[in-house]
Amino acid sequence: MLKRNIAVGLDIGTTKVCVVVAEKDEIGKLNVLGNGRSNSDGLQRATVVNINKTVAAIKAAIADAERESSIRIKGVNVGISGAHVNCIHSNSEISVNQTGIVNESDVRRFLEKAKTNIKYLDIDHEIIHVIPQEFIVDDQDGVLDPIGMAGTTMRGSAYIVVGLRTKIRNIKQCIEKAGLDVSALTFEPVASGIAVMKESEKKSGVVVIDIGGGTTEVAIYIDGAIRYSEVVKVAANDVTHDVAHGVKALHEVAEELKIRHGYAYSKMLDEDETILIPGIEGRPQKSFPKSSLTMIIEARMMEIFELVRDSIKRSGYYEYLNAGAIITGGGALMPGTEELARDVLGLDVRLGYPEGVSGGIKGSVNNPMYATVMGLVAHSLQNSIFEEQRETQVIEGPFKSGDESPGEEVSSPVAAGAPSALNPAGNKIVDRLKKFWEQL
Template identity: 80%
Template structure:
């Protein structure tokens, strides 16, 4: 039976729900087959507050993606975020197997022990990811790929992402009520980083700042691995609310004014101009200087980047960010955002667009607001989280889905037993093998 190479990402955000259907091309890059998007009204600060509204938004976005891609969507890799998600460092140490050569079973035992070594993990929380930081084989430090190395003891540390069980359950419940299955859950800062970072930036040290509707996510990468992350409960919606309060307008009008005329840095304004906006419920239209709008926006954006700066310095990694910062998400699109971030953070800054997209409708997702969902798709590809049941089925439109004869490797989506050893060739890069462990564990 032919195996599908179709992967699905689902981003349930505070302001929008996005679904992307993609396949792997001959070079291992993403070929985007379809996407769906719907307004989200069932979440606040990345937390579900209305099940029915969230289900409706998921269903609408999925229907659009199915119609565009001609793929019947079954299982998804969904992003998870929010202030309830936090990360814990855990040390681990295991004896190498009797052969004295580190194998994949040793690494799995290492990660399992890292999980069991976590302190203060109560029954209200569950593990989302177990991400290794470094390995030490006997006295050899800084080992990136321990498999194949000779030694007696393997030590190191792992970065473990945990979240509140009830809030994770609500996300799963929404997806299941929409008729889908959860193949995997991915911490959104991990997904955003995977989507927008270049390998050189990841190795050199960079911070990824994803400004969404309800939350701003911060993830710091040093020497190729995520080292620190935190979620801030201030984001783009707060800018819109400030504009609505400042100009006395409805939120929808304020959002439109922000997008059409907004600027995040007053120093970029060369000439002032009058902006005319609709009054509330039939009241007369009103006007205000663009400079006044910019002052309102700048104040809140300054707060966001000052909070980010505090997080970076508190992490202890500020001096190691040789590649600076990458800002992404829909909240990064206002003119002047890069300049303001550069001024407050004291780092080189660029806007992050999805990387590694080779074809299909790639122009439709070439936008920072799709960074998270494209990262979820990329993470699915790296973990072989293909459409369940082996084949991607055609949608109700009756068109046949793309498929290939690549064997599906071990994954949570295929129901693999984490205790079984991987059947991948030993020559594969360790980082690719290791990413498969995250969702198995």
């Protein structure tokens, strides 16, 4: 039995499904072993509307990732998003154990207490994450890692992510119908942030803006912890719809026009030119000014960033974003997007690529559209004991197309074999806790 630090991320988006298989190396970086991608039209605004189409897209992406990695995939860390997901700040306070030194059991009790403080939630919702934000041990505040500190009481806050039970169940149904196990569910803004942020940005204050096909996700990090998130229901697909309406073309043609000729900001367009657009169903082709195409795109992209700006200001953290904004996702790739975002948001802006990838087929995922799925992989490999206990994630391999028999069995670090938080294994738990707090 070969044990390896392998994890699989599955990003089920409105326009595409992405899968990445990656392994953590000896220095904690990611080696990408394989990835798969397929077109998706079974979701709208990050919500499943067609089970069969979604299952087919998942199977196609998984098959590609299995062929490329030569590993049979069983368990996946699945991203979840949508307007149904809400985030709640919850305060908690406990007495430290009799030794007077904070241990991992105290932190567990602290987070459980934070969960009980939101029991007013109805039965239609379930908790996805409980993420610690800050601890105060006696009178020492601003503590991110309380383990080993002396004190009698510990209080602070946690960030609790909840989602609508039926919509989560639909996602799980799609995974199970595709022949997979749900090893974990991760809120996508959390995953995107893990993938693209640098440690200095997370501490200084930064907003991560992930522009997907159906939704734009906003996550704000201050002093090393997530403080606010929101899902905006306007994104890249809306740009394509506007182009299709403006130039009177099919959706597929409009998408190609957007990708090949689109600019998000009219100030970035050096010179105008005429674009030839194929006619619909045998009709003659027509011409359209590139400047007019840019105006259509700019109007919708400006709306997206205005909504994001409103979200940031509602959070109350706008003045604390010393590191500015990171824009990522497939919708951030259009020329002029950074410049438009900078003008509308009034912040420094950079484009976010997946960080912490050192080897394997690195180039295949070096793209903002892979930010979420790479964050899902990284989140699995963090293996935090503060997260909800995850199911065993087993990856069977090696695998070759057409091979029906499993080969060696490889367990990911979120699988059996890791010490239980309720039965700590000495210094190993402390080391894992320290790594977690460094990554949070």
